[in-house]
Amino acid sequence: MRLMIMFDLPTETAQQRKEYRQFRKKLINEGFLMMQYSVYVRVCVTRQTAQFLEKRVKKLLPKGGIVQSLMVTEKQYNDMHFLVGKPIEDVRNMSDRTVIL
Secondary structure (H helix, E strand, O other): OEEEEEEEOOOOOHHHHHHHHHHHHHHHHOOOEEEEOOEEEEEOOOHHHHHHHHHHHHOOOOOOOEEEEEEEOHHHHHOOOOOOOOOOOOOOOOOOOOOOO
């Protein structure tokens, strides 16, 4: 299971930029990896784990902007197609290296 967090946050004022940086840093501290700008993903063992993590992310939300979450299975995630650009061969795009402890 993968939990994806996608966001579009305002960055017009110094305070908004600060909130953007803090939110991004908190996602990284929660174990999320950046897939592309404003799209972060984390591997979760079960759907319940993903739901728990989603609740944790809700506590980190900034005041403005849009933040969305999406839970997908490993099969759905691996069926993702790259329409432009070359896929990066690392843990963000492959389940081969996924280790569940």
